[in-house]
Amino acid sequence: MHFAEPLPLRSGAQLRDYTLVYETHGALNADRSNAVLVCHALNASHHVAGMQAGPDGTPLKGSEGWWDNLIGPGKPLDTNRFFVIGVNNPGSCFGSTGPMHPSPQTGQPYGADFPVVTVEDWVDAQARLMDRLGITTLAAVLGGSLGGMQALCWSMRFPDRLRHCIAVATAPNLSAQNIAFNEVARRAITTDPDFHGGHFYRHGTLPRRGLRVARMIGHITYLSDDAMEAKFGRELKNGALNFSTLDVEFEIESYLRYQGDKFSEYFDANTYLLITRALDYFDPAAEHGGSLAAALAAARCKFQLISFTTDWRFSPARSREIVKALVDNKLDVSYAEIDAPHGHDAFLLDDARYHGVLRACFDNIAREVAHVG
Amino acid sequence: MHFAEPLPLRSGAQLRDYTLVYETHGALNADRSNAVLVCHALNASHHVAGMQAGPDGTPLKGSEGWWDNLIGPGKPLDTNRFFVIGVNNPGSCFGSTGPMHPSPQTGQPYGADFPVVTVEDWVDAQARLMDRLGITTLAAVLGGSLGGMQALCWSMRFPDRLRHCIAVATAPNLSAQNIAFNEVARRAITTDPDFHGGHFYRHGTLPRRGLRVARMIGHITYLSDDAMEAKFGRELKNGALNFSTLDVEFEIESYLRYQGDKFSEYFDANTYLLITRALDYFDPAAEHGGSLAAALAAARCKFQLISFTTDWRFSPARSREIVKALVDNKLDVSYAEIDAPHGHDAFLLDDARYHGVLRACFDNIAREVAHVG
Numbered sequence: 019m020h021f022a023e024p025l026p027l028r029s030g031a032q033l034r035d036y037t038l039v040y041e042t043h044g045a046l047n048a049d050r051s052n053a054v055l056v057c058h059a060l061n062a063s064h065h066v067a068g069m070q071a072g073p074d075g076t077p078l079k080g081s082e083g084w085w086d087n088l089i090g091p092g093k094p095l096d097t098n099r100f101f102v103i104g105v106n107n108p109g110s111c112f113g114s115t116g117p118m119h120p121s122p123q124t125g126q127p128y129g130a131d132f133p134v135v136t137v138e139d140w141v142d143a144q145a146r147l148m149d150r151l152g153i154t155t156l157a158a159v160l161g162g163s164l165g166g167m168q169a170l171c172w173s174m175r176f177p178d179r180l181r182h183c184i185a186v187a188t189a190p191n192l193s194a195q196n197i198a199f200n201e202v203a204r205r206a207i208t209t210d211p212d213f214h215g216g217h218f219y220r221h222g223t224l225p226r227r228g229l230r231v232a233r234m235i236g237h238i239t240y241l242s243d244d245a246m247e248a249k250f251g252r253e254l255k256n257g258a259l260n261f262s263t264l265d266v267e268f269e270i271e272s273y274l275r276y277q278g279d280k281f282s283e284y285f286d287a288n289t290y291l292l293i294t295r296a297l298d299y300f301d302p303a304a305e306h307g308g309s310l311a312a313a314l315a316a317a318r319c320k321f322q323l324i325s326f327t328t329d330w331r332f333s334p335a336r337s338r339e340i341v342k343a344l345v346d347n348k349l350d351v352s353y354a355e356i357d358a359p360h361g362h363d364a365f366l367l368d369d370a371r372y373h374g375v376l377r378a379c380f381d382n383i384a385r386e387v388a389h390v391g
Numbered sequence: 392m393h394f395a396e397p398l399p400l401r402s403g404a405q406l407r408d409y410t411l412v413y414e415t416h417g418a419l420n421a422d423r424s425n426a427v428l429v430c431h432a433l434n435a436s437h438h439v440a441g442m443q444a445g446p447d448g449t450p451l452k453g454s455e456g457w458w459d460n461l462i463g464p465g466k467p468l469d470t471n472r473f474f475v476i477g478v479n480n481p482g483s484c485f486g487s488t489g490p491m492h493p494s495p496q497t498g499q500p501y502g503a504d505f506p507v508v509t510v511e512d513w514v515d516a517q518a519r520l521m522d523r524l525g526i527t528t529l530a531a532v533l534g535g536s537l538g539g540m541q542a543l544c545w546s547m548r549f550p551d552r553l554r555h556c557i558a559v560a561t562a563p564n565l566s567a568q569n570i571a572f573n574e575v576a577r578r579a580i581t582t583d584p585d586f587h588g589g590h591f592y593r594h595g596t597l598p599r600r601g602l603r604v605a606r607m608i609g610h611i612t613y614l615s616d617d618a619m620e621a622k623f624g625r626e627l628k629n630g631a632l633n634f635s636t637l638d639v640e641f642e643i644e645s646y647l648r649y650q651g652d653k654f655s656e657y658f659d660a661n662t663y664l665l666i667t668r669a670l671d672y673f674d675p676a677a678e679h680g681g682s683l684a685a686a687l688a689a690a691r692c693k694f695q696l697i698s699f700t701t702d703w704r705f706s707p708a709r710s711r712e713i714v715k716a717l718v719d720n721k722l723d724v725s726y727a728e729i730d731a732p733h734g735h736d737a738f739l740l741d742d743a744r745y746h747g748v749l750r751a752c753f754d755n756i757a758r759e760v761a762h763v764g
Contacts, residue, residue, distance in 0.1 A: 028634070029632075134635065191625060192625070193620050194620050194623040194624055194625065194641075195614075197641050197644065198643050198644075202604060202607040202608055205648070206579060208637060209600040209603070211584055215637075216636075216637070227583075230578065231575060234571075234575040235608065238568060238571045238572060241568075243567075246568050252674065252677075259672065261401075261402035261403075263577065263661075263664035263665060263667075263668050264503065264664075268574075270570050274571055275574075278578070291637075292636060295640075298640065299632065299634075330616075
């Protein structure tokens, strides 16, 4: 969807003449009351469910949407009942206007000149897309991690445009440690000589070394200590030590290198910087004297919060801060703390108790939708 | 101290013709029973206490030894009573033979060809130094973190040559997550174009970018989440957001960049690789069918273990594994779990309860020494 009207940004800059790529599943009902918006996190996209077609039109192996275990016919977010919309945020690298696209000012790729975008800006862009789709009120906004921040932001920024906010494995802002990990990843990228101050496109290079290291760091924080121990432990790659500082010795090294290599082949370095900054900047309490309760006072929808016991990136304590602020506002909130071993990544997995909570939540929403209809 | 006889290494290689730099405090008593060996961790050295002299002979500001708050006259490890020895391990970059020194084979700096050294190799080198100093039995071997691994290794490798093993904030081996952090740091260094496969000396370059990122990663793991939050939180560097992906926004970013810059000015990249590998490789249980108790069955000395509640790098659970293995062997072990907020770094700080435990421990050892004398 192309938007000719500029998008004013929180930074004071604006995004001119942008395109949002989106994907829908299921059918919008007659009174347009069954739409669910799914917000993506760092390295995901509008492609939330189903398969993409290959050149010959048949489903492409491995092309499942990033939340395909949750979204589809008969799944917890049942596309037989809901009209599900996935949208790629501006600044990302999966189709919507981003740093690799030409700037309308110069005709050259934006690169480092792409304006800094925030969670609030993304939500504004998403709201405009809903306008175009003729959806005044969303049945729910759903997201995990950074996607959960967008769902929360919706509840404060457009309180009358959603009936449910479902925020999974998220936080009301990043901790110093969260910012620290983001900053190290950014430094790995920006100090890669192939980064060229963010204008690597015109140099015909890619800062792959930096992206690899950034992804490796990220990956460690997505997994719990226990999950990593259970999956890799001290398992050796070749059965015996080689006594080398340069070669892979342990399985965990091999796994991380593979993850880093794969990521560096498809992810844009400027997008990595933009999205980690959006994470850093999100802090709704800051504009309300540090009070999250004051920030959430504007909200009107019902809330479902979910966290995972072994998530040390966005720990249950961070979700409980949100729950407390909602309760302080006498808002309708349900909170599930799922005992799952997988760390932050758990929000992408199909743990039975986790999906059970979401299925019950969407069953309730479906009944409301039927009632509204 | 120069050693002409080669040091056989665990890898099968050997270190020819090496020098160990060491520092002593206090006086060796007549029956040579009051010697305490202090083992260093990743980025420390033989310089454990006191000040170094500047060009004019006066104490150099900021030159305190890395454990100066613990070691000195009247301090918990009292140099009026003990003869304290700090030794720089081979492969390090603070004076003992390391990768920046010429290889006797080629006359060129070792660089990446410096042999891989392990905790066991370091302990062997330390034992030879004790031979030269005429010290048959140490009153104690003391170390924190990687230094604690050396202290543990002493108890197994030379059970009759120490009366006490004091291991602080350490672990019986690295977890998958520990190895993962080491590996990311190593990749940041080895993929820096200025690394030149470890032979950067001959290219007149230094892989500073990689070292900076490595140090930033390390630093995050040395601090507890809470300590970082208390010290930095979301404090902004310039009072307001600049909306920049490249500039510093938060105090924590500024702090980490400063730590990285400082480190990259004085630390050797090959040493970083060698020492993190020594950490990865340490695993005494591995040679005993995975049984730490079997590995420690050889030990004869008394043990003091100390851990810190907020240390998530080497958590209390890891120290408790060691305590259990010692108890299984009916060895004399005392264990203190200190409720300190500072994370892994706590072992270098002068928390009153922590130093109280060490003071009591060394008071007891001093009484034994007097008795022996």
